Amino acid sequence: MYFKGRLNKGFFSDSRANKVIVFDIKTLKIIKRIPLSKKGADAIMYDPYSHLIFTFNGDSENACVIDPVKLEEQTTIDLGGAP
Numbered sequence: 290m291y292f293k294g295r296l297n298k299g300f301f302s303d304s305r306a307n308k309v310i311v312f313d314i315k316t317l318k319i320i321k322r323i324p325l326s327k328k329g330a331d332a333i334m335y336d337p338y339s340h341l342i343f344t345f346n347g348d349s350e351n352a353c354v355i356d357p358v359k360l361e362e363q364t365t366i367d368l369g370g371a372p
Contacts, residue, residue: 296357302330302344309333309344309355321360325353332372345372 298320299312307330309323329348336343341363342355352366 298357300333300335300342300355300357302333304328304330304346304348309342309353311360323355323360323362325362327351327353327365347371 297314299314301310301312302308303310303322306322307325307328309325309330311320311323312318313320325344325346327346327349329346330344330353331347332345334343334345335341335357340357342357344353344355345368346352350371351368352372354363354366355361356363
């Protein structure tokens with residue numbers, strides 16, 4: 290997943306390391322590894338309405354919320370079961 294325009298950043302989940310990897314779209318160099326407080330980030334998506342990134346964590350049955358500007362986890366959401 291990547292952002293066009295002002296951020297010029299791409300994001301992908303690394304479930305084994307429990308991190309979201311942020312990279313520069315032009316150079317493909319890693320900008321930051323964002324640690325996640327929950328395990329099993331199987332899927333990742335950007336919500337254009339809230340301007341936030343969500344990881345969906347099958348192992349811990351929740352979602353982590355990432356701020357793409359601050360490059361940090363903001364909170365988690367309990368899903369009550371696997372996503």
